[in-house]
Amino acid sequence: MSESIDAAVIGLGPGGEHVAAQLAQAGLSVLGVEKHLVGGECPYYGCIPSKMMIRAAGALAEARRVPTLGGSVEVTPDWTTVAKRISDEATDAWNDQVAVDRLIDNGATFARGHGRLAGPGKVVVETADGTQEYDVQRAVVLNVGTEPAIPPVPGLAETPYWTNRDAVQVKNLPESMIVLGGGAIGCEIAQAFARFGVDVTILEVADRILGPEEPEASEVVAGAMADEGIDVRVGVDITRIDHTAGPGFTVSLGGGSVLSAGALLVAAGRRTNLSDLGLDTVGLDPSSRFLDTDEQVRAGDQLWAVGDITGKGQFTHMSMYQAEVAVRSILGKDGPWADYTAVSRATFTDPEVGSVGLTEKQARDAGIRVTTGSYSLPSSSRGWMHKTGNHGVIKVVADADRGVLVGGTTVGPSGGEMIGLIAAAVHAGTPVAKLRTMHYAYPTFHRAIENAINELEV
Ligand SMILES: Cc1cc2nc3c(=O)[nH]c(=O)nc-3n(C[C@H](O)[C@H](O)[C@H](O)COP(=O)(O)OP(=O)(O)OC[C@H]3O[C@@H](n4cnc5c(N)ncnc54)[C@H](O)[C@@H]3O)c2cc1C
Numbered sequence: 001m002s003e004s005i006d007a008a009v010i011g012l013g014p015g016g017e018h019v020a021a022q023l024a025q026a027g028l029s030v031l032g033v034e035k036h037l038v039g040g041e042c043p044y045y046g047c048i049p050s051k052m053m054i055r056a057a058g059a060l061a062e063a064r065r066v067p068t069l070g071g072s073v074e075v076t077p078d079w080t081t082v083a084k085r086i087s088d089e090a091t092d093a094w095n096d097q098v099a100v101d102r103l104i105d106n107g108a109t110f111a112r113g114h115g116r117l118a119g120p121g122k123v124v125v126e127t128a129d130g131t132q133e134y135d136v137q138r139a140v141v142l143n144v145g146t147e148p149a150i151p152p153v154p155g156l157a158e159t160p161y162w163t164n165r166d167a168v169q170v171k172n173l174p175e176s177m178i179v180l181g182g183g184a185i186g187c188e189i190a191q192a193f194a195r196f197g198v199d200v201t202i203l204e205v206a207d208r209i210l211g212p213e214e215p216e217a218s219e220v221v222a223g224a225m226a227d228e229g230i231d232v233r234v235g236v237d238i239t240r241i242d243h244t245a246g247p248g249f250t251v252s253l254g255g256g257s258v259l260s261a262g263a264l265l266v267a268a269g270r271r272t273n274l275s276d277l278g279l280d281t282v283g284l285d286p287s288s289r290f291l292d293t294d295e296q297v298r299a300g301d302q303l304w305a306v307g308d309i310t311g312k313g314q315f316t317h318m319s320m321y322q323a324e325v326a327v328r329s330i331l332g333k334d335g336p337w338a339d340y341t342a343v344s345r346a347t348f349t350d351p352e353v354g355s356v357g358l359t360e361k362q363a364r365d366a367g368i369r370v371t372t373g374s375y376s377l378p379s380s381s382r383g384w385m386h387k388t389g390n391h392g393v394i395k396v397v398a399d400a401d402r403g404v405l406v407g408g409t410t411v412g413p414s415g416g417e418m419i420g421l422i423a424a425a426v427h428a429g430t431p432v433a434k435l436r437t438m439h440y441a442y443p444t445f446h447r448a449i450e451n452a453i454n455e456l457e458v
């Protein structure tokens, strides 16, 4: 028999959890459906555990810089502390009871199971105890997120490779690791492991790591990683991957060379969980990579979608932003609606990469009359004083006709924080002329943004 409810949220990643809680608090009868862990990838396998690793690895790296600056330190990495922190503080040993209780305390009903659409306003949940049907009166919200994509490299599927989900649960580090993919996940985890003494090789098929970023950012991060002893190879052709108990993984490359390592991390992108969601029952294509959404993040009639599946940027802050939009839309508010002009992100390599809006290429492709400015961080006062660990570059992209910034990149020791200034300018459409009259505190890293802005032909 079908149960009647106001709203159902299928998939409880950061955005889905927020939507379910907010709608329940607003007085709607809400069902939250999660097949694995309430909170999704970010708290259990993504942002939070990876940033705990990075925090520890960063402390080790800073300690190793002491001899250049004043004194000596003996650095003895110990992964046990990191593994314990991830298990105890971040993930509760991969137990989501606290999150489930929070959802229920907010007034929602929770079902642990696989949710599917079964036609407009109909949701079916497959649980361990059987199947339950729901008639949803007002809103179905999809927040089903992604899985690691496993590339079709011959032999790979038969090996005990890791994804990010395994890497964050590692109790004992391997002596060596090959990372497939030099995107954000690959680079962040590679550098963290390397700083704990793992011999790391990154294999990237494209011609540079961190492909979505400005080429200047990729170059600086690749250089910093190489300085630390990470073997970064781009433009590789991987022909086969094997695993045997003794030597571990062997990766054969075009041209005949073979690499080996004790562990292999696949960080080659993500696959959205849209194929087994009953999308066809509401007239949508189950084979599509992303769901098209309008400014109210509606994907159809009484159907909303938030998070990675919308293709607007696979970030926790995007999922939360869209969740707020969905809640306003479902509750019949007047907006504000989704705007993606100034989406920002931070990649937590060292140096960190902050970025917002359009890259130079994206701006040119959009037909904008582009002018750019850049400044090398080690040439800035603060970068020069900082000395060791001062890798970095600032780049700003402006619309020469409108006299405003349309994008920017801040690579440096606090690149993820520095981007806030440019993000505010892009978001608000602050004239470059106004930015030129701002006070930039001396001697901050962000003063280098002023140098870059002064190069713009605006
Ligand atoms: C290693 C790593 C590091 C990252 N670091 C950052 C970072 O520093 N900053 C940042 O902003 N982002 C980061 N991200 C990205 C971030 O984790 C995601 O963008 C974020 O989790 C938002 O995803 P989402 O809301 O789309 O859903 P997800 O978090 O993917 O959650 C979707 C949920 O839906 C469930 N589900 C799927 N299908 C069904 C179904 N049919 N029925 C029921 N439940 C279902 C899944 O089990 C899952 O719990 C990182 C990701 C990874 C992997």
Ligand SMILES: NC(=O)c1ccc[n+]([C@@H]2O[C@H](COP(=O)([O-])OP(=O)(O)OC[C@H]3O[C@@H](n4cnc5c(N)ncnc54)[C@H](O)[C@@H]3O)[C@@H](O)[C@H]2O)c1
Residues within 6 Å of the ligand: 151, 153, 180, 181, 182, 183, 184, 185, 186, 188, 203, 204, 205, 206, 209, 210, 211, 238, 267, 268, 269, 270, 313, 314, 315, 345, 346, 347, 348
């Ligand atoms: N700090 C952050 O905000 C943060 C951190 C991690 C992840 N994320 C999010 O998660 C998403 C996924 O991250 P990701 O790094 O897995 O994906 P990605 O798509 O950014 O990078 C994957 C990389 O793997 C390469 N690749 C593909 N197939 C390959 C193969 N067979 N061999 C070698 N390389 C191959 C691609 O060319 C690409 O450079 C990102 O888009 C990002 O939005 C965000």
